[in-house]
Amino acid sequence: MNIQLDMKAAERRAPLIEKLHAIQEEEGYLPAERIAEVAAETGLSPAQVMGVATFYNHFHLRPPGKHTIKVCDGTACHVKGAGNLLERIQTELNIKPGESTEDGLFSLEVVACLGACSMAPAIVIDDTVHGRVTPKELRRILNSYRRRR
Numbered sequence: 001m002n003i004q005l006d007m008k009a010a011e012r013r014a015p016l017i018e019k020l021h022a023i024q025e026e027e028g029y030l031p032a033e034r035i036a037e038v039a040a041e042t043g044l045s046p047a048q049v050m051g052v053a054t055f056y057n058h059f060h061l062r063p064p065g066k067h068t069i070k071v072c073d074g075t076a077c078h079v080k081g082a083g084n085l086l087e088r089i090q091t092e093l094n095i096k097p098g099e100s101t102e103d104g105l106f107s108l109e110v111v112a113c114l115g116a117c118s119m120a121p122a123i124v125i126d127d128t129v130h131g132r133v134t135p136k137e138l139r140r141i142l143n144s145y146r147r148r149r
Helices: 002-013 016-027 032-042 046-055 075-079 082-093 135-147
Strands: 067-072 106-111 123-125 128-130
Touching: 016 032, 016 046, 032 046, 067 082, 075 082, 082 106, 082 135, 123 135
Parallel strands: 067 106
Antiparallel strands: 067 123, 123 128
16 A cells, blocks of 8 residues: 555656746746645645755755856866855855845856866856956956946
8 A cells, every 4th residue: 555655646746847847947946836836736745845846956946146156066176276266256245055145146056067177167157158267357257247237
């Protein structure tokens, strides 16, 4: 009987990730009311849906900033100071990875690799790669995005 119950739960969960991806694609994140909708559609509890949404770091529960900063933490970038760069960004913007600034201008993510190893340490803001980023260069880059408001 437990196996049968587990199979029914698995069948309800099957489309869950697909639904969450679609919502995030549409909204940019997973709003609480949409989590509740998915729970109702799948027959899962909101807590179960939230458990899946928080398990995968691809999903975001808050609206993203206008500009998304991705800090590479691949081997080359890590060795060339990506950790220090990440700390500077966190200090400068007062956010941690997965968060957005209070003004909604920036979001911060850490990624495994950007494929820009020859330009280490590298960051991507929106779709623009910035390579060999120094702390001084970082401030200039961030200020250029601030001026674009």
